[in-house]
Amino acid sequence: MLTIKNLQANVGEKQILNGIDLQVNAGEVHAIMGPNGSGKSTLASVLAGREDYEVTGGEVDFLGKNLLELSPEDRAREGIFMAFQYPVEIPGVSTINFMKTAINQIREYRGQQPLDAVSFLQLMKEKMKLVEIDQSLLNRSLNEGFSGGEKKRNEIFQMAMLEPKLALLDETDSGLDIDALRIVANGVNKLRNKNNAVIVVTHYQRLLDYIVPDFVHVLYKGKIVKSGTKELALELEAKGYDWIKNEVTVA
Amino acid sequence: MIHIGKNTRSRIVSKGISAGKSQNSYRGQVHVMKRATNARNHSQCDSLLMGDQCGAHTFPYIDVENNSARIEHEATTSKIGEDQIFYCLQRGIDEEAAVALIVNGYAKEVLNQLPMEFAVEAQKLLALTLEGSVG
Numbered sequence: 001m002l003t004i005k006n007l008q009a010n011v012g013e014k015q016i017l018n019g020i021d022l023q024v025n026a027g028e029v030h031a032i033m034g035p036n037g038s039g040k041s042t043l044a045s046v047l048a049g050r051e052d053y054e055v056t057g058g059e060v061d062f063l064g065k066n067l068l069e070l071s072p073e074d075r076a077r078e079g080i081f082m083a084f085q086y087p088v089e090i091p092g093v094s095t096i097n098f099m100k101t102a103i104n105q106i107r108e109y110r111g112q113q114p115l116d117a118v119s120f121l122q123l124m125k126e127k128m129k130l131v132e133i134d135q136s137l138l139n140r141s142l143n144e145g146f147s148g149g150e151k152k153r154n155e156i157f158q159m160a161m162l163e164p165k166l167a168l169l170d171e172t173d174s175g176l177d178i179d180a181l182r183i184v185a186n187g188v189n190k191l192r193n194k195n196n197a198v199i200v201v202t203h204y205q206r207l208l209d210y211i212v213p214d215f216v217h218v219l220y221k222g223k224i225v226k227s228g229t230k231e232l233a234l235e236l237e238a239k240g241y242d243w244i245k246n247e248v249t250v251a
Numbered sequence: 252m253i254h255i256g257k258n259t260r261s262r263i264v265s266k267g268i269s270a271g272k273s274q275n276s277y278r279g280q281v282h283v284m285k286r287a288t289n290a291r292n293h294s295q296c297d298s299l300l301m302g303d304q305c306g307a308h309t310f311p312y313i314d315v316e317n318n319s320a321r322i323e324h325e326a327t328t329s330k331i332g333e334d335q336i337f338y339c340l341q342r343g344i345d346e347e348a349a350v351a352l353i354v355n356g357y358a359k360e361v362l363n364q365l366p367m368e369f370a371v372e373a374q375k376l377l378a379l380t381l382e383g384s385v386g
Contacts, residue, residue: 076343092356
């Protein structure tokens with residue numbers, strides 16, 4: 001589904017990604033871990049098409065298309081969804097209104113008719129149940145005055161509504177208490193199927209207890225220095241990142 | 252806004268939008284006359300800036316002739332942030348629609364107070380004015 005080859009990216013003059021190679025197939029969950037400043041969030045942002053990052057080399061293929069040539073909105077319309085680490089507030093715009101605009105623009109891109117009010121409401125009710133979110137939250141201005149947990153739940157709700165092929169969860173676990181973490185993880189698990197894939201960017205193993213990854217990659221200094229299965233995450237939790245840093249330095 | 256009688260209250264909400272090279276000014280007078288005991292006024296002036304060549308200015312004129320009056324004035328300036336735009340883009344909403352969404356959300360508090368026909372008209376006017384103003 002997603003093939004990343006030797007991806008390099010800069011912020012200003014500073015090179016953050018130093019040649020990332022990653023293959024993600026449909027139905028898989030990949031976790032990207034690594035110490036602070038290793039480039040985890042940059043990778044997610046580059047894939048989503050944020051302009052602050054300049055891609056200086058490499059290729060990214062998404063479902064047969066050159067992802068790097070697509071505008072951010074077209075990437076979203078092709079099925080890439082990013083759950084933000086810090087979702088922004090948009091005063092006066094309710095989540096419902098926001099989602100309606102998004103869904104209809106995506107449908108237009110795919111050559112479909114806009115969703116009528118009744119079907120939209122039906123879809124919304126169904127997804128609300130799935131991610132255990134209350135309608136009162138969706139009537140409020142998008143993310144305005146939301147607690148950390150509410151914001152993240154709202155992100156997962158949006159993910160449910162848009163049914164992406166590839167979901168990037170950028171430190172979705174930050175700022176969540178245990179209950180919120182469980183609800184968010186449950187939502188993600190329910191949305192998993194054999195046709196979509198998830199990339200989870202996280203610091204901690206905790207989230208991976210709930211969203212069990214097929215592969216774990218460790219990012220360090222802008223490169224994937226180690227890949228493994230979920231046991232690798234447990235090992236990291238026990239030993240920290242230092243042994244990986246040492247291994248890289250020795251090699 | 253002129254307060255003449257006792258125990259009168261008023262509220263002013265002004266929402267200005269500046270795009271391109273426009274400068275937007277709010278001038279509003281609140282006058283509390285001698286006999287207007289316990290008059291209250293709250294003024295709120297919000298300005299939204301689009302781009303980096305526009306500006307917004309607020310000039311409140313307050314004349315109070317009665318000491319019991321309570322007058323409040325509050326002003327905010329905000330900018331459509333790149334983060335807000337990117338958030339919309341990431342959900343598949345193009346830039347023009349994103350700006351329209353954000354601006355409409357911003358103006359909603361005022362537009363909601365208008366009678367239906369005016370509100371629809373105002374909204375269309377807003378969309379028309381903003382067309383192509385994103386650079």
